[in-house]
Amino acid sequence: IPYSAEEPKSLTTQLNFGKKMIIFIEKKRFILGLLFFGLAGSELMERLIDHFIGDGDGVILSANTSLWITLIQVLFLFLIFFLFFINAKDSAKTAKLKLILLLFCIGFTFLLVELLCHMLIPAPIKRQVGSRQAPKAALYGWHHFPEAQLFFKNPDDVTDSCSYKVNKEGWKDINHTRAKTPGTTRILLLGGSPVFGVCRPSEIIAREVEKKLSMNGINAEVISMGMGGYSTDHSLEILINEGLSFNPDIVIHQFSPGYFNINTFSKDEKIPPDMKKPFYYRLNDEKNLERIWLGIPEQKKIVEPSLYSRVKIFLGNIATVRFVRNYIINRIKNYVSKEVEQHHWWDQYTFVLSFLKHGYTTIHSIDDERIRNKWIGTEKLFLKFDSLAKAHSFRFLLHSESSDEGARKWELEWNRIIFKNGKDYIMEQDSLYEIDFKSNYKILLDIGRRNDIGIIPIKREYTRYKMDPHCNKFGNKNIAEDIAEYLMEKQLVNQRVFNP
DSSP: OOOOOSOOTTSOGGGHHHHHHHHHHHHHHHHHHHHHHHHHHHHHHHHHHHHHHSOSSOSSSOHHHHHHHHHHHHHHHHHHHHHTTOOTTSOHHHHHHHHHHHHHHHHHHHHHHHHHHHHHSOOOOGGGOOBTTSTTHHHHSOBOOTTOEEEEEOTTOTTOEEEEEOOTTSSSSOOOOSSOOTTOEEEEEEESHHHHOSSOGGGSHHHHHHHHHHHTTOOEEEEEEEOTTOOHHHHHHHHHHTGGGGOOSEEEEEOOGGGGGGTEEOTTOOOOTTOOSSEEEEEOTTSOEEEEEOSSSOOSSOOOOOHHHHHHHHHHTSHHHHHIIIIIIHHHHHHHHTOOOOSSGGGGSOOOSSOOSSOSSOOOOTTOHHHHHHHHHHHHHHHHHHHHHHHHTOEEEEEOOTTSHHHHHHHHHTTSSEEETTEEEEEETTEEEEEOTTHHHHHHHHHHHHHTOEEOOOOSOOOBOSSSSSBOHHHHHHHHHHHHHHHHHTTOTTSOOOOO
């Protein structure tokens, strides 16, 4: 239908604004239609082909960005397509019906692409550290929703990625029954991000330990309960709340010294206002641990999210809301506040000589009273583990991947420590200070000897990603070999080590 510049008499005044927009789009619709049809068609085909016959990672752009471009382009395509049939000579009734049809089609298209978005590319969780709204967050501060779908992307290789689901308990692991298979040694692995694993689910430490033991003819079931940011006191809470119900034969805590500063607190020490866990352990005057509950009220059961939390979760799961929040609002905030984006996410975790507020590796002076109290508190936590081990007939062991040569090489590569004249140094206030990178591991060995707690030795190098301080799949495999080798050497598998 040819365009007429004259104002059609059949349109009512209430559609005057809409009519002007339609007239404008009619002038350009052919060019716009070709443009968006080409872009949307090529992008959508790229996503579908990559999903069904490719590696699922996207060909040109990142998977999330690519899918969002597709969403916007498809919506524009439908808009142009239906406006093609609305023209300036339509009657008011016809124009209204077409506009209603247009809105319906846009809504239907949005729902369709929303479903495709969740099916093809689930929303990544930043460093996969869980949610404050998950049911078990009431117990631990943050956790994953049962069977939540997550996304892994190799920090060093964008072609290595996959989506996966956590188990029904919210852990990155397969589902386990409480009943144990006869003749099987059940091992419970507790810890933070090293246990959770920056890797595919089949490459976590727990699966690698199972493989190694199986290769040596040992029937073992390894249960993994780890979450990014969890510290030693978290592991103790997990053991009490969930771990004991699985009746483990061996419990291994993967100790991370980067978080030992929030494991326990001295009597007069100020609690960080941003601490998200609902509990903490405090040393009293007699240097004994007291558990302080911050939740309202004390809870021994998992709670369901409130209506507000449910609405917030629902909105957070809508792709459009995430897009507006992450790609528009946050960028505007950063621009207004003039925030400088860090080149690497770990830049915020730096070394200090005496006391580390945040960090993945703690370099310290043992003469610092605050640090000394932290180690006293951490040792007390270990003794609580050991006490539970004797009461429930399992063996408690410790392992730490934070002081191996792989971690040291990663720190050297990024100039976080400096090697000079055969010694390691850190830079503080333009001065070099000598450090012992293995100091944490040495203290851990001393604690083990004093309390007869088994410390799994570091015999291999735990390989790290270049663009992330966590172990890659090869590092996890070496950790698993150290663990499995220790269990076999000490003859701890396929037998109970304590009699009730």
